[in-house]
Amino acid sequence: MRISELSQASGVSIPTIKFYLRERLLPQGTPTARTQADYAEGHLHRLRLIQALTEIGGLRLRDVRAVLQAIDDQALGTHELLGTVHHALGPHLDGEPSHDEVQAIAEVDRFLGGLGWRVSQAAPARRTLARALTTLRRMGRDADAAVFEPYARVADELAAREVATVSSTGSRLEAVEGAVEGAVVGTVVFEAALVALRRLAQEHHSARRFGPARRD
Amino acid sequence: MRISELSQASGVSIPTIKFYLRERLLPQGTPTARTQADYAEGHLHRLRLIQALTEIGGLRLRDVRAVLQAIDDQALGTHELLGTVHHALGPHLDGEPSHDEVQAIAEVDRFLGGLGWRVSQAAPARRTLARALTTLRRMGRDADAAVFEPYARVADELAAREVATVSSTGSRLEAVEGAVEGAVVGTVVFEAALVALRRLAQEHHSARRFGPARRD
Numbered sequence: 001m002r003i004s005e006l007s008q009a010s011g012v013s014i015p016t017i018k019f020y021l022r023e024r025l026l027p028q029g030t031p032t033a034r035t036q037a038d039y040a041e042g043h044l045h046r047l048r049l050i051q052a053l054t055e056i057g058g059l060r061l062r063d064v065r066a067v068l069q070a071i072d073d074q075a076l077g078t079h080e081l082l083g084t085v086h087h088a089l090g091p092h093l094d095g096e097p098s099h100d101e102v103q104a105i106a107e108v109d110r111f112l113g114g115l116g117w118r119v120s121q122a123a124p125a126r127r128t129l130a131r132a133l134t135t136l137r138r139m140g141r142d143a144d145a146a147v148f149e150p151y152a153r154v155a156d157e158l159a160a161r162e163v164a165t166v167s168s169t170g171s172r173l174e175a176v177e178g179a180v181e182g183a184v185v186g187t188v189v190f191e192a193a194l195v196a197l198r199r200l201a202q203e204h205h206s207a208r209r210f211g212p213a214r215r216d
Numbered sequence: 217m218r219i220s221e222l223s224q225a226s227g228v229s230i231p232t233i234k235f236y237l238r239e240r241l242l243p244q245g246t247p248t249a250r251t252q253a254d255y256a257e258g259h260l261h262r263l264r265l266i267q268a269l270t271e272i273g274g275l276r277l278r279d280v281r282a283v284l285q286a287i288d289d290q291a292l293g294t295h296e297l298l299g300t301v302h303h304a305l306g307p308h309l310d311g312e313p314s315h316d317e318v319q320a321i322a323e324v325d326r327f328l329g330g331l332g333w334r335v336s337q338a339a340p341a342r343r344t345l346a347r348a349l350t351t352l353r354r355m356g357r358d359a360d361a362a363v364f365e366p367y368a369r370v371a372d373e374l375a376a377r378e379v380a381t382v383s384s385t386g387s388r389l390e391a392v393e394g395a396v397e398g399a400v401v402g403t404v405v406f407e408a409a410l411v412a413l414r415r416l417a418q419e420h421h422s423a424r425r426f427g428p429a430r431r432d
Contacts, residue, residue: 056351079426086419117420118427125412125419132409135272139401150377151410152417154370159417161366163425185355187418191411193348194367196341198407201368201375203302203341204333209379210295211334 003029006039010047017047025050025064049177053088057184063088071176081176082166083120085183093127100137104130111145115152158194162186219245222255226263233263241266241280265393269304273400279304287392297392298382299336301399309343316353320346327361331368374410378402 007014020026026046029037046068053059053067070076070084097105108129112119119126129148136143165186166179223230236242242262245253262284269275269283286292286300313321324345328335335342345364352359381402382395 052355077426079422082422086415117416118423119416119419123416123419125415128412129409132405135405139268148409148413151406152413154374155413155417158370158414159421163418163421189348189351190367193345193364195407196344197364197368197371198374199302199341200333200335200339201371202379203335203339205375205379206295206298207334210293
């Protein structure tokens with residue numbers, strides 16, 4: 001198909017497609033004339049994936065590139081590929097950790113070790129968790145990592161179910177791209193849903209405990 | 217205490233305190249000289265709360281004002297107060313909902329009704345949840361609101377525990393301010409922790425399912 005058809009089929013504008021081509025995120029099409037090229041189904045899949053990574057995942061360009069390189073690296077297994085996606089999703093906490101944060105990271109590591117979770121040292125979520133701990137302390141709470149225990153329990157329950165739905169057939173490129181897209185959508189979209197539902201459930205329980213009596 | 221002492225005790229800079237005074241978020245001190253005023257413990261509590269709302273909660277100035285007004289409104293019960301805090305936390309999705317979104321909101325409402333949750337029509341999390349649903353569909357998933365069921369179950373479990381820890385003694389101003397601060401910290405900080413833990417648990421389950429065999 002021509003670039004205009006690719007744009008129509010994907011819902012991505014022609015300037016954006018040209019940007020992705022220049023940035024080598026999208027492979028060049030097959031030249032058909034001096035200023036024209038032909039694009040295949042593979043381009044459409046890749047475009048859809050890039051959109052998922054940037055729009056849903058909020059990935060920076062360099063992280064999109066890292067994910068696409070991981071997909072194209074035949075030597076990489078499913079776990080390493082999902083790890084690359086996860087770490088690209090961030091959050092990217094810049095700067096050297098403070099003294100308090102270093103201590104909190106060590107506490108988080110002991111906590112995760114106690115749960116028996118296999119997570120890499122590079123996982124950005126470790127530091128997010130350590131930040132939550134230092135914030136609680138800065139707000140005057142006498143908290144240690146055990147305060148996260150109920151959250152870890154439900155996170156474990158959800159993740160076990162979620163990972164079970166990831167297809168392990170990763171031989172064909174499209175299947176891998178599909179799995180990566182699924183991981184991004186699953187992580188980011190259901191994360192938003194979980195956060196929203198927790199707030200709604202808090203409102204509900206607040207109504208039950210503190211609200212006016214129900215009229216039904 | 218003088219403004220410099222208030223700054224030292226709270227960790228909030230003098231220009232920021234002056235800004236809060238000008239914006240009437242912080243009540244004026246008792247004048248002691250033409251250019252000096254005396255600040256009390258109450259000012260320190262209020263400052264700490266404003267910091268929690270803006271720094272941890274990420275609240276916009278107008279939402280901070282709404283929360284403080286709700287605190288000062290003696291007629292407001294605990295549930296209404298917590299509701300004000302919750303809605304101020306957002307997210308603030310601007311603009312008219314699209315046709316797809318209106319339909320998704322109606323589906324979310326039926327889903328929440330089916331759960332028996334008492335949540336106000338104004339709760340911003342309804343729309344967040346509807347957005348998650350429309351995103352899933354845009355990504356080609358054949359999803360209805362029932363897909364959120366496992367998330368609703370764990371959200372309910374967590375919220376029941378969380379609301380139980382909110383103090384219901386709200387007669388004194390400081391107690392109310394403490395409860396509001398607790399709600400903000402509890403909602404935002406544990407939300408970050410929950411999100412981080414889910415990602416770590418996903419990595420762990422991915423390692424178990426797809427990773428190299430464990431060497432222990």
